Amino acid sequence: MPHQATGAAPDGGGSAPRSLVLMLPGQGSQFAAMGVPLYESDARFRKALDDFFDAFGTGAERLRREWLHGSAQGIERGSFAQPMLFGLDYAAGAVWLEELKGVDVTLVGHSVGELAAATLAGAFDLELAGALLAERARLLDAAPRGGMIACRATEESLREHLDALGGRAVIAAENADNQCVVSCAEEDLPDTMRYLGSHGVTCLRVASTEPFHSPLLAPAAARFEEFLARRGHRLSTTELPMVSAYSARRISGREIMPASFWTRQMAEKVRFWEALRHNFDSGPRTFVEIGPGTVLSLAARRLPSVRARRSTVISTMPRHRPHPEHWESAIHEVAEEFC
Incomplete structure (x- = not known):
């Protein structure tokens, strides 16, 4: 099998229906040239990422150039890694959701991956998300090391x-x-x-030059909240099912989450394990890490349902296997199972 998968084989007759969870990674998952082969070979992925670069505004060309032609040096810097991880998560999600149109999908993101999940789910439009990531990068450049x-x-x-x-x-x-x-x-x-x-x-x-999810970033998180609060009229309800790793609960599609919900997580603990256990370990599921790395896949493999082979875990963009064929194979196999 060309992609990495662990857990259950396809369900037999009479078993509970399998559901699909798309996981979007955050800081620490980045690596040099992550997603570049996919950007060069997949037109849909390229367009979605270019749309993000357009929304990011000033600094986007430098960000793109550093990503496409840069070395491993500097990839731990939050002002680079955070917008790039968001952009890659967003572009990957756009392609996966297009392929899985009509399938019941739940999104869960880790740290900045949660902002990408929220954008895909409809809580922000891409223009607002780009402005948020540009402001987040600016604040991180001024944050404590x-x-x-x-x-x-x-x-x-x-x-x-x-x-x-x-x-x-x-x-x-x-x-x-x-x-x-x-x-x-x-x-x-x-x-x-x-x-x-x-x-x-x-x-x-961890590949990071900032003390993420600690009180040291509370001042930056407060300014980030002020920035989003001034644009609070542009926040919306989510249109897709989503679980937050900040609150460890499902986000109601009937409720507009306040600016503080999306911004304070930068300085507070990520409750990813609690989010997985409390929301996803009750039945057969396929967990797919659609962004760079394998951090979330390794975490999901610790779930009892995966260890009991009732659920499956797939990573699509691992550091050691960055080729587009790996990604395409994973999409086609999951689409065949669910569509």
Whole structure:
């Protein structure tokens, strides 16, 4: 099978109907030249991403040039990674939703991936989303330097270690039952990694130069909220089912979420694991990570329904297999199953 999949085989007769979940990744999933082969080969993907670049406005050409021709240096910078991850998530989602027209699909995004999911679901139009990402990038350039550490540990055990450090680092995300992310200021990164490692916690630096999902970004999040609040009349209800990894609940299609909902998540914990467990682990599902990397796929594989082979997980744009054929094969196979 050309794409990565784990979990159940197609359902047999009499089984519960399978549902589809599209997962959109955020900071830490980026890698050099992510999505470039797809941009060069898929006209629909290219148009959707170009539409985002147009909406992003001033700075879009530099962003596009850095993405198409840049090296691995600088991809951890939030002012580059955040708009590019949004754009790739959005373009991928546009293609997948076109292919799956009429299929019951639920969206869930991680961090900036949640903003892409909200745009695809209809909470913002693309013009507003582009302005939001441009403002977010500007705020991140002025934000405190810091970083994030991926840890193989439960949230409970990790919290005990962080308490011993005196609050210099916080849990930024719980991605799975044994996968958490810690965020702290730049000067605290070495000591935090050293302390956790000395206590048996496997650690890996996340590709980020900002302390996302920590109080250090609260001032930037407050200014981000002010920016969106001034445009609050342009917010809408969602037209597609969507689960928020910020609140860990489904977003009602009858309710317009306030500006604070979409902006404060930059400085608060991502509850991705809780969102998965509470909303998606009750029946057979196909989870598809439609953006770059495999962070969300690895998390979804920890779900009991996947471990019991009732559900399946597919990654479509992994770092080690960036070829368009991989992506196209995944789309065709999922479309055949659901359409």
